[in-house]
Amino acid sequence: MRERRVAETAQSLRAEARRLTAEQGFSGFTIEELCEHVGVSRRTFFNYYASKENAVLGIAVRTDTVELDEAFVAGTGHLLDDLAELLLARWDLFAPTRAEGAELGRVFDREPRLFAHFVALAAESERDDTALALRRPDCAGDALRAATAVHLLGALLRPTVAQYFADGDTDIHGLLRQRLTVARDLLSS
Known part of the structure; x- marks a missing residue:
């Protein structure tokens, strides 16, 4: 019951932040106004999202991927397969709908700086994933191998x-x- 309520509050904040951004622009509303629309306190907002930008993008404070990350580091499969499974498992945590994708598209059209913020977060995530890959025995401290695997999967x-x-x-x-x-077929020929 509590988990469902938490998920509903996070979704409400995210959806309202996107609606307000699409309608009024990112600077057209405050966190307090967002909270008032959703019926939560400012303090509650920060339990869910670290910033207004992250609320619009749907990047929650409490997304725990430690178990997924450690399973990847301990993985005994092929580096690329294990990395693909990690990225897909993370995707499943968010499971964005097509409607949310369209909504984000409208937000990015209205506020290109939010897209820039999203790209910066993606670059940070790639650096973090490279550091994770470096911890795997099959990378053995090979920074070029780790980074190439992460960049290849990102490009796919x-x-x-x-x-x-x-x-x-x-x-x-x-x-x-x-x-x-x-990609494997192309690279092997």
Whole structure:
């Protein structure tokens, strides 16, 4: 019951932050006004999101991926397969809908600086994932190998997400795995 209420509050804050941004622009409302629309306190807001930007993007404070990250580090499979599974497991935590993707598109059109913030967060995530990969035995401190794996999967994931939102394909797991198979074929020939 509590988990459902927490998820509903996070979703309400995220949806209202996006609606207000699309309608009024990012600087057209305050956190206090957002909280008033949702019916929560400012203090409650910061239990869910670290900033107004993160509320709009849907990046929650309490997203715990430690178990996923450690499973990746301990992985005994192929580096690229294990990294793909990590990225897909993280995707599943957020499970954005197509409606949310369209909503974010409208927000990015209205506020390009939020897209820049999103890109900066993605770059930070790539650095973090490279550090995780460096902890794996199959990278053995090889920074170039770790970074290349992370960048390759990122390059495959971006068009996969775009296809997921554009085509209505519901199997993002299959889409990413297909692209990884094609990439392996291209790189091996």
